[in-house]
Every structure is written in structure tokens, then in C-alpha cells.
Amino acid sequence: MASSKFILIFVCFIIGSLMRSTNAQDPSKLTLEYYSKTCPHAQEIVRTEMECFVRADPRNAALLLRLHFHDCFVQGCDGSVLLDDTEILIGEKQAEQNVNSLKGFDLVDKIKEKLEAECPGVVTCADLLAIAARDAVVLVGGPYWHVPVGRLDAKEASLDLANNDIPTPQQGLLTLISKFWAKGLSATDMVALVGSHTIGFARCANYRDRIYGDFEHTSKYNPSSEAYLNKVKETCPLDSGDDNISAMDYASPAAFDNAFYDQLIRGEGLLNSDQEMWSSVLGSQTADLVNKYWADPGLFFKQFSDSMVKMGNITNPEGGEVRKNCRFVNT
Ligand code: HEM
Structure with missing residues (x-):
């Protein structure tokens, strides 16, 4: 009896691990061509929007770059920083280093709208941030680099990790x-x-x-x-x-x-x-x-x-989805 219980637990564990691994994120799976067939103009769409934002106010470049950093340091680059608080989800926006400080969420919404209009349900918010951060740097005179893509958006956020993992200006x-x-x-x-x-x-x-x-x-x-x-x-x-x-x-x-x-x-x-x-x-x-x-x-x-x-290759091992709206997980 005890041994059959053990076998059942073992089988459940294996199935659980397999299910997790089918959706799990492996950084080596990020590629430059990920959207080349499903959304070939994704990069141009992000770039055009970013050009507009940075022309309007160069500070917008700083906002998007910092958003990507605060995203990657909590659960990996998975768009968790973008999630709003809801009745069933506590987001990261109230974390000590984010509250009254992190900005640019409205700009992300605008880029996402354009991406959804061109190829609905294809480009993740996490990838959007990674590409936007690169474009931000280039548009204010910094270097260009190729951004590997294929990240998934988290279905959860972590206020605790945001409070613990993001460095603070007071730290030695x-x-x-x-x-x-x-x-x-x-x-x-x-x-x-x-x-x-x-x-x-x-x-x-x-x-x-x-x-x-x-x-x-x-x-x-x-x-x-x-x-x-x-x-x-x-x-x-x-x-x-x-x-x-x-x-x-x-x-x-x-x-x-x-x-x-x-x-x-x-x-x-x-x-x-x-x-x-x-x-x-x-x-x-x-x-x-x-x-x-x-x-x-x-x-x-x-x-x-x-x-x-x-930094952009820090992925969330839990995997995730392609969010329709960067502020909320899909229902
Ligand atoms: C030792 C690590 C870091 C610490 C302690 C730190 C801390 C801070 C603080 C306190 C601010 C000002 C926020 C405010 O007053 O509202 C800030 C702004 C900023 N940080 Fe960092 N940061 C760090 C690393 C990074 C990294 C790795 C990036 C990007 C890759 C980054 C990008 C930015 C940008 C672009 C701003 C300006 C944002 C704006 O103008 O609103 N930081 N950082």
C-alpha cells in the first residue's frame, strides 16, 4: 500500500515536471528570427513608436530602459513588472524601488496596441520591452545590439522578489x-x-x-x-x-x-x-x-x-503566455 502510494506520488511528480518543462523558458531558445514569419515587422513597429516617444521627450528613452531592467531582475524578463494589481494578483508596481518612480507604462501600452493591430497574440510584452530598451539606447546616441527574442509573459508577479532583488541606491x-x-x-x-x-x-x-x-x-x-x-x-x-x-x-x-x-x-x-x-x-x-x-x-x-x-537572457523558468494586454494576464 505504502509503495503504491509512493509510485503514485513519483508518477505525479514526473508528469508535473514534464508539463512544466513543455512551457518552460530556456534562454538558449531565444533567437533573432523568432518573429520573422509570424510578425516580420515587429521590430520596425517598436522602432517607429520609440522614435516618436524619444523625439517628443528624450527622458522617455530612460523610462523604457529602466523598465526592462526592473523586469529582468524579478523572475526573469517576463513582463511581470507591467502587470497591474487586480483582485487576484498583486503586481510589482508598489515595490519600494518602483512606486512613484517607475514610469512609461502608457508608452508600452501604445506599442503593444500597434503590435496587436499588426499581428494579434504574437509578440510578448517581455520581448516588446527588450526591443524598446535597445531602441531607446540607440535613439539617444548609444550602441546597437541584436535582441534575441522569444520570451514569454509571466502569469504571475512577485512583489516580494521586487522588494528583495532590485538593488537600491543606499546599498554598499x-x-x-x-x-x-x-x-x-x-x-x-x-x-x-x-x-x-x-x-x-x-x-x-x-x-x-x-x-x-x-x-x-x-x-x-x-x-x-x-x-x-x-x-x-x-x-x-x-x-x-x-x-x-x-x-x-x-x-x-x-x-x-x-x-x-x-x-x-x-x-x-x-x-x-x-x-x-x-x-x-x-x-x-x-x-x-x-x-x-x-x-x-x-x-x-x-x-x-x-x-x-x-541581462535580457534571464528568462522565467516557469514559462508563460503571449499577453493580449501588457497590464493583465489573459483570462
Ligand atoms: C546598482 C544598481 C542600480 C541601482 C541601485 C539603481 C538605482 C536607480 C535609482 C535610485 C534611480 C532613480 C529613480 C528615482 O529617483 O525615481 C535610477 C534611475 C535609472 N536607472 Fe538605475 N539603478 C541601478 C542599475 C540600473 C541598470 C542596470 C539600468 C539599466 C540597464 C538602470 C537604468 C536606469 C535609468 C535609465 C534611470 C533613469 C530613469 C528616469 O529618468 O526616470 N539602472 N536607478
Whole structure:
């Protein structure tokens, strides 16, 4: 009796594993040709929309790039970040690093509408984000890379993982490195990917501690940059203005270039987490990379492209579906 029960459990386990594996996502299954027959114009459609958004406001490039990053760090790149809260699903939009911060969901909706009009039920929201992030970078002067596609959209999201896995600006270098390691990304990938902060803005709430000196023991602000520091403090008072924004690369906030690394070398990184890569006493390897990416923009572009593909290849082993609306799982 006990042995037949064991056999039944064993058979159920095997069937369960097989069912899961038929829908499971294997990163090696991502290909450049995935939509070549089913939606041959998918890439052009995303590109045309992105051109329109970035022409209207270059910040839109930063929004889409960050969305892809926050998608990939939670369950893999599976569009989970795009899901709205419903009665039966708790999304990731209220996570500490996302709430009042992550934007661009309306832009994703617009791209998805165009894709659905051309080839209904074919292109996933996760792939849409990966392609849009690449186009975002190119449209503000950054490198081009081929985006392997074929990701599936998750049927679930995880607020807990979003709270735990997405790095925060208050974290020290070793924690940041370990968070990237946990996703299969090296310190080299991290230093290159954080180069994304060459575009876009941060809210005062995220850099107040740094500019008022609370991080003196980790990343001390360069005292010779007093004039710049005072300007940033005007935008970010000690006790108000949480949502006021400053550019992370004040030299060229709307251009994807390597000026961000120069700022770190000057001790002027806006986020403590950014400055850690150059200033941390534990960061000789990361500081070395910062120096290299400032000295050689071509090297930065090459590593950034490679690391974006690597980050984009983090798939959700649970598999999923092709969502009709990026905000909701299919019914
Ligand atoms: C150490 C890891 C990272 C930390 C701690 C971090 C943290 C942050 C913070 C705090 C902001 C400002 C958000 C706000 O104030 O509302 C931000 C903005 C941004 N991040 Fe990161 N980030 C990291 C890595 C990355 C990576 C890997 C990417 C892309 C591949 C990325 C892309 C961006 C972009 C484009 C913005 C500007 C968004 C905008 O203008 O709204 N970040 N990041």
C-alpha cells in the first residue's frame, strides 16, 4: 500500500515536471528570427513608436530602459513588472524601488496596441520591452545590439522578489555586486549596465542622504565640487522636495555617452550606489572598470551591449503566455 502510494506520488511528480518543462523558458531558445514569419515587422513597429516617444521627450528613452531592467531582475524578463494589481494578483508596481518612480507604462501600452493591430497574440510584452530598451539606447546616441527574442509573459508577479532583488541606491558595493551575481551577472556587467545612468533622472529622496553627507564613510562627496553640490542641494532641500529631480549625468543627461564615468572619477556621482563603484575601499576592480570605460567609449559601448544581451537572457523558468494586454494576464 505504502509503495503504491509512493509510485503514485513519483508518477505525479514526473508528469508535473514534464508539463512544466513543455512551457518552460530556456534562454538558449531565444533567437533573432523568432518573429520573422509570424510578425516580420515587429521590430520596425517598436522602432517607429520609440522614435516618436524619444523625439517628443528624450527622458522617455530612460523610462523604457529602466523598465526592462526592473523586469529582468524579478523572475526573469517576463513582463511581470507591467502587470497591474487586480483582485487576484498583486503586481510589482508598489515595490519600494518602483512606486512613484517607475514610469512609461502608457508608452508600452501604445506599442503593444500597434503590435496587436499588426499581428494579434504574437509578440510578448517581455520581448516588446527588450526591443524598446535597445531602441531607446540607440535613439539617444548609444550602441546597437541584436535582441534575441522569444520570451514569454509571466502569469504571475512577485512583489516580494521586487522588494528583495532590485538593488537600491543606499546599498554598499558588496551587496550590489551580490545582487547582480544572483542574476548571473558579473561585476563587469554591473559597472557597464549602471552606465545607463548616463541618461535620465533621480528623485531627491534617492540622493538626499548622499549630498548631505550621510554616506561619508562609503562614498565621500568630492569637496572640490562644492559649487555643483550646492546647486544640487537647491533642488533637493534637507526636509522637502522628495520628488524633485536631478540628472544623474549632469554633463549630458539626454545623451547616451560615457560622461557618467567621468563624474564618478570626480567624486560627483549623484547616487551613493553609483559612487560606490569608484570610491569604495573594496572596489579596486570596479574602479578599474570605471577608469577604462571613461578612457575608452568604444569599450564601454561593447561591454554595455554584451551585458544587455546577457541581462535580457534571464528568462522565467516557469514559462508563460503571449499577453493580449501588457497590464493583465489573459483570462
Ligand atoms: C546598482 C544598481 C542600480 C541601482 C541601485 C539603481 C538605482 C536607480 C535609482 C535610485 C534611480 C532613480 C529613480 C528615482 O529617483 O525615481 C535610477 C534611475 C535609472 N536607472 Fe538605475 N539603478 C541601478 C542599475 C540600473 C541598470 C542596470 C539600468 C539599466 C540597464 C538602470 C537604468 C536606469 C535609468 C535609465 C534611470 C533613469 C530613469 C528616469 O529618468 O526616470 N539602472 N536607478
